[in-house]
Amino acid sequence: MSTLLKPETVDHVRDVVAWAAAEETPLELVGSGSKRSMGRPGNAAHTLDMSAFSGISLYEAEELVLSAGAGTPIAGIYAALQEQQQELAFEPPDYGPLLGLPEGAGTLGGVLAANLAGPRRIKAGAARDHFLGFTAVSGRGELFKSGGRVVKNVTGYDLCKVMAGSWGTLGAMMQVTVKVLPAAEKLRTVLVFGCDAVQGVAALTQALQTPYEVSAAAWVPQTVAAHSNVGYVRESGASVAAIRIEGPGPSVEYRCATLRDQLAPFGATEELHGHNSAAFWREIRDVRPFAEPGDTRVVWKLSVPPQSGAKLATALAAVVDGEFYVDWGGGLIWLAVPEAGTGGNEAVRAAVAESGGHATLIRAPAELRSAVPVFQPQDPGLARLSQRLKEGFDPRGILNPGRMYPGV
Amino acid sequence: MEMPKPDDGVIARRREIATALREIVPGEGVIVDEDALRPYESDGLTAYKTLPLIVVLPETTEQVSQVLRYCHENAIKVVPRGAGTSLSGGALPLADGIILGLGKFKKILEIDYDNRCAVVQPGVTNLGITDAVRDDGFYYAPDPSSQIACTIGGNIAENSGGVHCLKYGLTTNNVLGLEIVMMDGEVVRIGGKHLDSEGYDMLGLLTGSEGLLGVVTEVTVRLLRAPETARAVLVGFPSNEAAGECVAGVIGAGIIPGGMEMMDKPAIAAAEAFVEAGYPLDVEALLIVELDGPEVEVDYLIDRVEGIAKANGAISIRVSNSEEERARFWAGRKAAFPAIGRISPDYYCMDGTIPRSQLPKVLTRMTELSNEFGLRVANVFHAGDGNLHPLILYDANEPGELEKAEEFGAEILKLCVEVGGVLTGEHGVGVEKRDLMGTMFTEDDLNQQQRVKCVFDPDSLLNPGKVFPELHRCAELGRVHIKRGEMRFPDLPRF
Numbered sequence: 001m002s003t004l005l006k007p008e009t010v011d012h013v014r015d016v017v018a019w020a021a022a023e024e025t026p027l028e029l030v031g032s033g034s035k036r037s038m039g040r041p042g043n044a045a046h047t048l049d050m051s052a053f054s055g056i057s058l059y060e061a062e063e064l065v066l067s068a069g070a071g072t073p074i075a076g077i078y079a080a081l082q083e084q085q086q087e088l089a090f091e092p093p094d095y096g097p098l099l100g101l102p103e104g105a106g107t108l109g110g111v112l113a114a115n116l117a118g119p120r121r122i123k124a125g126a127a128r129d130h131f132l133g134f135t136a137v138s139g140r141g142e143l144f145k146s147g148g149r150v151v152k153n154v155t156g157y158d159l160c161k162v163m164a165g166s167w168g169t170l171g172a173m174m175q176v177t178v179k180v181l182p183a184a185e186k187l188r189t190v191l192v193f194g195c196d197a198v199q200g201v202a203a204l205t206q207a208l209q210t211p212y213e214v215s216a217a218a219w220v221p222q223t224v225a226a227h228s229n230v231g232y233v234r235e236s237g238a239s240v241a242a243i244r245i246e247g248p249g250p251s252v253e254y255r256c257a258t259l260r261d262q263l264a265p266f267g268a269t270e271e272l273h274g275h276n277s278a279a280f281w282r283e284i285r286d287v288r289p290f291a292e293p294g295d296t297r298v299v300w301k302l303s304v305p306p307q308s309g310a311k312l313a314t315a316l317a318a319v320v321d322g323e324f325y326v327d328w329g330g331g332l333i334w335l336a337v338p339e340a341g342t343g344g345n346e347a348v349r350a351a352v353a354e355s356g357g358h359a360t361l362i363r364a365p366a367e368l369r370s371a372v373p374v375f376q377p378q379d380p381g382l383a384r385l386s387q388r389l390k391e392g393f394d395p396r397g398i399l400n401p402g403r404m405y406p407g408v
Numbered sequence: 409m410e411m412p413k414p415d416d417g418v419i420a421r422r423r424e425i426a427t428a429l430r431e432i433v434p435g436e437g438v439i440v441d442e443d444a445l446r447p448y449e450s451d452g453l454t455a456y457k458t459l460p461l462i463v464v465l466p467e468t469t470e471q472v473s474q475v476l477r478y479c480h481e482n483a484i485k486v487v488p489r490g491a492g493t494s495l496s497g498g499a500l501p502l503a504d505g506i507i508l509g510l511g512k513f514k515k516i517l518e519i520d521y522d523n524r525c526a527v528v529q530p531g532v533t534n535l536g537i538t539d540a541v542r543d544d545g546f547y548y549a550p551d552p553s554s555q556i557a558c559t560i561g562g563n564i565a566e567n568s569g570g571v572h573c574l575k576y577g578l579t580t581n582n583v584l585g586l587e588i589v590m591m592d593g594e595v596v597r598i599g600g601k602h603l604d605s606e607g608y609d610m611l612g613l614l615t616g617s618e619g620l621l622g623v624v625t626e627v628t629v630r631l632l633r634a635p636e637t638a639r640a641v642l643v644g645f646p647s648n649e650a651a652g653e654c655v656a657g658v659i660g661a662g663i664i665p666g667g668m669e670m671m672d673k674p675a676i677a678a679a680e681a682f683v684e685a686g687y688p689l690d691v692e693a694l695l696i697v698e699l700d701g702p703e704v705e706v707d708y709l710i711d712r713v714e715g716i717a718k719a720n721g722a723i724s725i726r727v728s729n730s731e732e733e734r735a736r737f738w739a740g741r742k743a744a745f746p747a748i749g750r751i752s753p754d755y756y757c758m759d760g761t762i763p764r765s766q767l768p769k770v771l772t773r774m775t776e777l778s779n780e781f782g783l784r785v786a787n788v789f790h791a792g793d794g795n796l797h798p799l800i801l802y803d804a805n806e807p808g809e810l811e812k813a814e815e816f817g818a819e820i821l822k823l824c825v826e827v828g829g830v831l832t833g834e835h836g837v838g839v840e841k842r843d844l845m846g847t848m849f850t851e852d853d854l855n856q857q858q859r860v861k862c863v864f865d866p867d868s869l870l871n872p873g874k875v876f877p878e879l880h881r882c883a884e885l886g887r888v889h890i891k892r893g894e895m896r897f898p899d900l901p902r903f
Contacts, residue, residue: 004903012900021888052901062656063763063794085662115604126604128612129581140888144856145849150761151574152793152833154567154616155841155848156875157857158580161612165605182662205522211545211633213701251705305601307522331603358606376606381596385863386607392859395888404607 006049010135010143013172016048018141021396029168029400031071031107035114037099039167039403040374041366050109053174056080058149065132065149066180070109070173077108081180089181090126091118091281097291098299098363109173115165118285119216119244122208122328128164130179136163136171139394149177162389168400169408170393184215184246188256189272189280192263193238195219197310200241201330203266205306207243208329210262212255216244216281217329219310224289224325230280232270241266244281284327287362290336297323297336298343298364304357306330316351320344331357339365345372352376375404409839411458411873414504418484422461425484429464429506432474437512439463448507451492451499452554453840455756455810460487460501465509469587469595469625475508476623477593485869486591488619490530490562493554495757496838498565498618498874505872508623510561516540517626523601524631525584530561530624534568537629546631549576552834553742561624567616569834571667571698571741574792576632578834580615585628588614588621591865601628613860618836619871621864638666638700639710640737643717644691644724648672651693652767654720655791658697661716663709665792666700669741672771674786675748675799676740682747685740688724695791696737744788745799752784752801756813760824761833764794773823774798781816783809795833796824822847837875845877854878859885 005027007013020027028044030036031051053069056077060066061084068077074092081087092111096103112134117126124130133147146159163170192203200219207214219241220233228234233242243263245255260269272280283289290299304312309330317324322337322344337344343364352359358376361369378386383405390397390408402408418425422440429438439445440462450457461484466472479486485505492499501507513529519541520526526537526548534555537548551570552558558568563579564586576582585599599611614621645651651670658665671679671687671694680687687694695717699709710727717725728734740747748755762770771787778785784801798820802813821831821841825848831841845854854876861868862882872879 006901006903008901012897015897016900060763060765062660063765064659065763115609117604121603125577125581128604128609129577138856142852142856143850144853146853146857148761148828148830148848150763150794150829150833152569152578152761152790152795153830154834154836155830155832156837156845156854157860158567158612158616159857159860161580161609161615162860164612165607165609170608182659182664185662208524209521209633211636211702247701248705248708250708251702254702254704303602303604305523307520328603356600357602358604360606378607379597381594382598382607382610385596385610388863389608389860391886392863393856395886408607 002045004047004049006052008052010174013137013174014141014143017137017139017172017398020046020398021139021141024396024398026398026401029172031110032073032105034096034101034105035110038362041370042400042402048172050172051107057175061086064151064180065177067149067175067177068108070107070176072108074106074108074111075104085183086180087183088130088178089120089124090130091120091285092116092127093118093285095286095362098287109176112164112176113166113168113173119218119281119327122217122331123213123215128161131160131164131176132179133177134160134163134173135175136173138171139396139399147177151179167403169390169403170399172399186249186252187244187246187274187277188252189277190243190245190256190259190263191232191270191272192241192266193236193270194267195239195241197314197326199266200239201310201326203241203263204243204329207259207263210259212245212259213247214243215246218242218284218325218327220289220325223323227289227292228280228283230272230276232272232276233280242280244277287334289325290334296339298339298368299362300335300337300344300348300359301362302333302335302348302352302357302359304331304333304352304355308355309333312351312355316347319347342372343368409456409843411502411839412879414502418504419461426462428478429462429475432478433464433466433471437465437467448489448501451494451497453495453497453500453838456497456500456839458501458503460507461504463507463509465512467512469589472508472589472623472625473593473595476589476591479506480592480867480869483867483869485872487871488623490559491533491557493558493562494566494836494838495759496832496836496840498836498838500839502873510559513561513625520601521546521631525601525628526631527626527628528560530627531559534558534560534563541631545634547634548629549582549632550579553745560627560629564615564624564627565617565619566834566836569795571669571790574668575664575666580612582630583611583615583627584630586611586614586624587626589623589625591867591870599628618838618875620861620875621870635700637703637706638698638734639706640696640698640728640734641710641713642726642737643695643697643722644688645693645695646691646721646723648693648771649768650721651695652764654695654717654722655764657716657720658713659792661712663712665697667696667698668792669696670694670789670791671741671744672787674784675744675788678747678751678786679740679744682750683739683743685736687740691723696741741788748786748799748801753803753805756800756802756817758798758800758817758820759795759832759835760821760829761793761795762824762827762829764791766827766829770796770823770827774820777816777819781812783813783816794829818844839874842875843877855880855885862886
């Protein structure tokens with residue numbers, strides 16, 4: 001019989017996990033359930049709903065630190081941060097609409113467990129880089145913690161790093177602490193029109209090699225630009241390379257003006273101000289180009305060396321009849337492939353094997369996510385380490401087993 | 409402080425082991441002479457000394473792999489070592505263990521500006537990376553005070569910080585890839601020139617693992633373009649509280665400075681006497697706030713910082729007007745440790761982190777402790793991130809003073825934990841804080857960490873005796889103690 005278990009206390013969680021370990025029955029960990037269709041499909045009979053661990057327990061803006069229940073809705077976190085003009089600098093994306101769900105769902109724990117990061121990844125890092133501490137129950141039913149509530153800490157192994165991006169396979173997190181940072185005073189985006197992918201990434205690279213602290217660098221083809229809600233982008237009739245500049249007002253103006261001069265040889269330039277900039281980068285962040293209603297294409301996320309990105313994506317898209325755009329200055333490729341066969345799995349894996357990096361199947365029907373690897377297959381040495389790490393935390397394999405790799 | 413009991417059987421085989429190692433690393437790379445071993449007997453934490461069994465200095469990853477495989481097969485302990493600048497005894501030798509020195513891994517393998525990274529060997533110094541790219545306008549951001557000597561391999565082991573890490577991150581935020589050799593000799597590559605991990609974040613786990621999980625043989629680091637300009641503000645305050653309030657005010661105003669350092673009165677006096685940086689001597693606390701970026705941004709932020717400083721009762725404010733002046737402002741802070749070394753025969757450097765709001769309480773209690781122990785203490789403080797470096801002044805030639813200094817240090821670290829902080833912000837646990845781990849972690853916490861150790865080194869041959877106060881066998885840690893049965897909680901919501 002399938003049961004939904006919703007623990008409300010630490011002892012509840014320990015009890016449920018110890019029971020499941022004794023019974024050797026897998027548990028599916030969920031917060032709000034917004035990322036349930038990501039990863040390899042499981043067959044857990046029981047669902048461990050962590051949403052009762054909700055609420056901000058500590059927020060000291062001047063100390064740049066916030067602690068909350070892992071099940072705290074991310075929307076609530078944003079609201080609290082906004083009051084103090086702060087933010088999660090890693091800019092967590094909202095894949096809701098991409099996955100056919102409403103926007104604005106998700107929990108803080110989910111963002112961390114999936115190690116998400118938005119366009120600011122290139123400057124500010126990912127969830128892992130802002131994750132300071134947690135308490136969790138391991139697959140042994142034991143309460144354990146790591147880290148703390150200070151931003152600088154090397155006491156013991158940094159288990160926050162492995163919990164980030166572990167997709168609930170190592171422990172059920174209850175309290176989490178993250179570093180928060182001031183939101184920028186001003187935000188602008190320099191646009192360069194009409195470059196192909198390779199030229200576009202060359203423009204992004206040049207911008208990223210300046211001292212102007214570019215906080216996001218993306219390139220979208222004309223087909224993608226045409227669907228933007230930002231007029232300057234949609235009506236350009238061209239591909240768009242976009243470079244975001246944030247910071248104190250006078251500095252942003254200076255840096256934008258200088259960058260526009262320097263990038264002029266690549267094509268006509270334009271500048272988006274605050275509101276349009278925010279809207280554009282939300283689209284990039286949340287993969288909105290592939291999230292239109294009725295779009296059932298398979299969506300891949302490829303993280304590769306930035307200089308390989310444009311060429312790799314152009315060649316790959318031609319092979320799999322796909323559409324793509326580029327973020328992280330060339331290092332992140334969002335690729336949509338017609339839903340047929342293996343969704344381009346072989347071609348994607350071959351391309352990544354050559355360039356280095358990894359590809360993750362972000363949107364695909366459950367059958368495809370069962371049939372082909374969702375996460376990048378690992379070299380044997382690394383795969384063995386992953387397997388043993390899993391056993392160290394969850395020897396009976398009851399926490400989201402197989403969500404990332406078979407047997408992990 | 410006790411180290412694992414040396415294995416006399418291994419010590420007796422010293423000659424045989426040296427011969428076997430010479431077959432792997434020919435020539436001068438295997439050291440057995442007592443005089444030649446002497447330089448390796450301690451690291452930056454000189455209070456502890458042990459002569460290692462043998463020192464091996466391999467030159468290739470293949471040699472590292474063979475050395476480790478040999479040691480694994482023969483149950484010989486291994487202590488990896490970079491430049492030996494650890495302040496926590498991370499590279500303290502074992503009498504029955506070899507020192508695996510990475511000092512010959514000195515090559516910068518690749519500089520790749522288009523991917524904004526560099527691939528280097530672990531024995532390259534931290535500053536060596538920046539030196540190699542400075543002329544092109546780039547740098548490697550983490551800058552521990554020992555950067556002229558410490559190696560990038562050691563930085564990985566300790567997750568080193570520096571004065572710029574509030575804005576630019578620690579080592580862990582600036583590393584993209586590693587090649588490591590595991591204790592059984594297997595070579596594993598992790599990450600590369602791309603971002604994030606396909607599976608578990610082994611890169612993040614290895615960074616800061618203090619040489620207990622694997623030996624780093626190659627590192628890929630991020631390179632950043634250097635800011636166009638930097639200026640520093642020197643602000644004096646009538647009290648530590650006022651300086652602390654100013655730091656909170658700066659961050660509260662949304663400003664993350666490139667660096668924000670604080671010194672207390674004893675530290676100011678010692679530094680000024682040593683380098684004549686022009687520090688005001690009539691203040692209780694001194695802040696150095698550095699702003700970097702385009703000139704227009706720096707000017708704008710300096711104005712705001714000055715305003716905040718005045719609002720918090722600053723009694724002296726000076727803004728650097730040239731690179732020379734900025735360097736002079738920093739000279740005192742950077743020379744703080746040797747400056748203390750001039751006024752005391754010995755000093756003991758601590759490294760706790762506290763929630764910044766607790767600073768006045770911690771400093772007050774530290775003064776009380778200073779009186780109780782009869783030892784002077786000076787404080788330098790990475791104010792932005794709460795990382796405190798109390799320097800305890802003592803004289804090792806006075807019987808009992810070292811022990812007293814250590815006891816004083818332990819009390820300070822316990823205090824840090826008590827107010828919500830941690831034992832170490834950037835120097836590592838090593839042997840120094842090993843026995844204090846229990847003040848921060850429960851047995852279950854520590855067991856879970858040791859299970860991670862078991863993943864990489866199930867026989868506990870790599871740098872044993874560091875970090876963990878008690879060593880459990882992996883077989884014991886791996887056991888599952890679970891009884892079958894009903895769930896105890898009838899009130900647990902089920903649907």
